[in-house]
Amino acid sequence: MKIPRDVITETDMEFFLNFIQDCAKIGTWEYNIEEQTVSWSEETYKIHELPLSYKPNITEAINFYKEGYSRAMIAKSFKNCVENHKNYDVDLQIITSKGKEKWVRAIGKPIVKNGDCIKIIGLFQDIDEKTKNEKELAYREQVLQKTFDHALVGTVIIDLNGKFIDANHSFCKTFGYTKEEIKTFTFYDITHPDDIAKGRKAVMDLINGEINCFKTEKRYYHKSGKTIWASISGTIIRDNDGTPLHIVTQINDITQLKKGTQKIIDLLDTTENQNKRLLNFAHIVSHNLRSHFSNLDMLLDLEQMESPKDSENQIYPLLKKAVKHLGETVDNLNTVASINTKKDIQLESLNLKQAFNTILNSLSAQIIASKADISLDIDSTIHILGIPAYLDSIILNFLTNAIKYKKPNESPKIEIKTDVVDDYVIISIKDSGLGLDLERYGEKLFGMYKTFHRNKDSKGIGLFITKNQIEAIGGKVEIESEVNVGTTFKIHLKKASRD
Numbered sequence: 207m208k209i210p211r212d213v214i215t216e217t218d219m220e221f222f223l224n225f226i227q228d229c230a231k232i233g234t235w236e237y238n239i240e241e242q243t244v245s246w247s248e249e250t251y252k253i254h255e256l257p258l259s260y261k262p263n264i265t266e267a268i269n270f271y272k273e274g275y276s277r278a279m280i281a282k283s284f285k286n287c288v289e290n291h292k293n294y295d296v297d298l299q300i301i302t303s304k305g306k307e308k309w310v311r312a313i314g315k316p317i318v319k320n321g322d323c324i325k326i327i328g329l330f331q332d333i334d335e336k337t338k339n340e341k342e343l344a345y346r347e348q349v350l351q352k353t354f355d356h357a358l359v360g361t362v363i364i365d366l367n368g369k370f371i372d373a374n375h376s377f378c379k380t381f382g383y384t385k386e387e388i389k390t391f392t393f394y395d396i397t398h399p400d401d402i403a404k405g406r407k408a409v410m411d412l413i414n415g416e417i418n419c420f421k422t423e424k425r426y427y428h429k430s431g432k433t434i435w436a437s438i439s440g441t442i443i444r445d446n447d448g449t450p451l452h453i454v455t456q457i458n459d460i461t462q463l464k465k466g467t468q469k470i471i472d473l474l475d476t477t478e479n480q481n482k483r484l485l486n487f488a489h490i491v492s493h494n495l496r497s498h499f500s501n502l503d504m505l506l507d508l509e510q511m512e513s514p515k516d517s518e519n520q521i522y523p524l525l526k527k528a529v530k531h532l533g534e535t536v537d538n539l540n541t542v543a544s545i546n547t548k549k550d551i552q553l554e555s556l557n558l559k560q561a562f563n564t565i566l567n568s569l570s571a572q573i574i575a576s577k578a579d580i581s582l583d584i585d586s587t588i589h590i591l592g593i594p595a596y597l598d599s600i601i602l603n604f605l606t607n608a609i610k611y612k613k614p615n616e617s618p619k620i621e622i623k624t625d626v627v628d629d630y631v632i633i634s635i636k637d638s639g640l641g642l643d644l645e646r647y648g649e650k651l652f653g654m655y656k657t658f659h660r661n662k663d664s665k666g667i668g669l670f671i672t673k674n675q676i677e678a679i680g681g682k683v684e685i686e687s688e689v690n691v692g693t694t695f696k697i698h699l700k701k702a703s704r705d
Contacts, residue, residue, distance in 0.1 A: 231253070232329055233250030233329070234330070235329075237325065239324055239325060240324055242263075244264055244267055253300075268280055270300045271299070272307065283296055283312075287314045287316050287326055288316065288326065292316070293316070294314045295312075297309060297310070297333060298310060309333050311333045312328065312329075313329040315327055354372075360457040361454065361456050364453050366413055366452065368392040368393050369389075370388050370389050371452060380459045383429050393455075398433065408440065412450070421437070435460050436457045438455055439455070510522070553679055555589045555702035556589060556592050556702070558584055563582075565601045565602050569605060572606070578612075579620070581621050582622045583623040591700040591701070592700075599671070611693075619637065620635065621635075622634070622635050630681075633696070637693055637694075641687045641692050644685070683698070
């Protein structure tokens with residue numbers, strides 16, 4: 207049904223016009239050149255934050271624009287409209303009567319009569335929120351683009367078919383291609399053939415929504431043809447409806463890490479083989495050398511039985527002593543080798559004070575003979591993790607050394623105490639003996655067959671074996687010593703948890 211034109215009154219038209227202006231925040235304005243008058247619509251007043259009683263003029267209207275670019279641009283556009291009859295449509299900033307900066311869209315159209323511009327009419331729209339949102343979005347996109355371009359990790363965007371859409375500088379540098387070159391490839395083109403299936407499955411899982419992201423390691427080809435190992439992580443970008451758009455992938459070159467890891471693996475393999483040979487050597491020491499020693503010792507005994515007179519010469523005692531030393535050496539080597547070749551040592555919870563008391567009882571004769579003064583300050587509840595035979599050997603060696611290397615004509619004084627620090631029990635064994643020059647002997651102290659005093663019983667094997675035993679059960683040993691003052695050994699052993 208067609209509504210007659212005369213049914214729509216001027217009041218209705220004015221209402222609809224005001225309605226449109228208010229909803230769209232669009233005002234109108236008019237400048238009459240002949241009369242030098244400016245008229246604004248109600249919405250234009252609102253945008254300027256002015257009362258309807260305000261009477262604008264063209265100079266004041268232009269001065270509402272922010273000084274600088276906006277004011278210069280509106281003045282230029284207005285002048286061009288008047289003189290050259292050119293329309294203008296510009297987005298500029300004004301400062302309202304209340305001091306608020308606001309983005310507006312200013313549109314001007316000349317009304318020309320007999321070749322002269324007699325009037326300019328225009329629209330004035332509040333686009334502040336829209337413009338600020340657009341500029342904020344543009345800023346964020348710029349930041350993201352710069353972050354993408356200059357990230358230290360190679361980053362690419364690929365479409366759902368695997369074709370490169372974009373690649374940053376790091377990626378191009380890693381693979382030797384320019385951005386233009388890489389955009390002609392799919393990621394399948396530069397992937398090692400053995401890893402293509404892995405990459406294709408990851409892409410399909412992302413597209414199908416089975417996963418939101420993935421991480422893996424793959425091999426790629428550099429432009430030169432060399433293989434590159436890379437750690438990659440990818441995620442899929444979807445629109446508001448959940449439709450997949452493209453995939454963003456970060457690719458980190460781990461080629462050197464892989465090479466380093468392989469070197470470590472090779473070294474571990476070499477070490478394992480060497481340990482196996484050492485174990486075989488230990489067996490040889492244990493069996494073959496022990497057999498030879500036994501044979502020699504037996505032959506000397508037979509010689510003494512068969513020819514007693516021969517054993518009375520000067521050479522026989524030397525041979526007997528040499529064979530005895532050979533046996534001791536075999537025992538020492540066998541002990542060291544067995545410590546260094548043991549794997550998966552099972553540690554037990556051992557009462558530390560009980561272990562010390564046992565060793566002190568076994569050394570009672572030496573303690574009495576040397577008149578040693580030994581103080582034992584160990585909490586009876588302290589337990590350490592170790593091997594009974596190792597713990598006995600460790601305590602025995604340190605205590606016998608403290609007695610053996612006493613000062614001449616002085617009774618040894620030995621203080622034993624403990625301290626618990628975190629997961630370790632620190633055993634302090636302090637003596638008042640000869641002491642050691644650590645600057646001179648410190649690095650050699652725990653070496654095999656190293657002796658530092660002229661004691662006839664010194665063999666240089668005890669501390670070597672003891673240190674190996676301590677380390678075998680997860681501990682360590684430290685030393686403090688001063689010549690003619692004494693020595694303190696601090697043995698760190700793992701603390702056993704109390705049930």
